Amino acid sequence: MKNNIKVQRAIKDMTQEEIARKVGVTRQTINAIEKGKYNPSLDLAFNLARLFDMTIEELFSYGGESDE
């Protein structure tokens, strides 16, 4: 799973900590999602997309099987 959270975060000038607080997860989870080490739940993905005023498809793209 690929995502452009890092880009959107830079555009909005937000830190990982700020995003984590807004969507109710730890900063480490946002970091793991950005690095592609963790695939978020549908609930979290919707919350992230809503935070950036985007659709899930715009924020995340399926790039094949994950490592997990």
Next chain:
Amino acid sequence: MNKLTKIRFLAFFSIAAFAAISYYTHFLPYKAVWLWFPILVFVDYWLNAYAKKRGMVLSDEMTKQTVGKSAWVTFQATIAAILLAIVYYDLNRHLCIADPRYILAYIAGFMGIVFLLVNAYYNKKSGIWD
């Protein structure tokens, strides 16, 4: 590794070091070993309560998933270790003569160490400590 984890490690190692020195210098009797567990639980509870009060998110879907995977691996490893011990070390015979408290303590210790190692591995892999 976040600040809370660092403080937790520091607090726990400080308590463990004090306990070890106390026993080594005979400052405390060996029977007092059980006193340390409530102290550790209290420190852990207090740290969590303080962090929550400061608005820190302590657990989320990723940490729950990591702990769940670690617990499952620990359970499998424990069952495997018990079965191997029965087969290779003739534990059936030893169980009859050993104090059950020691057997429980060994199993608990094994589970604790395996859980810590596996959890540390999954934390590292999922980027929780980055």
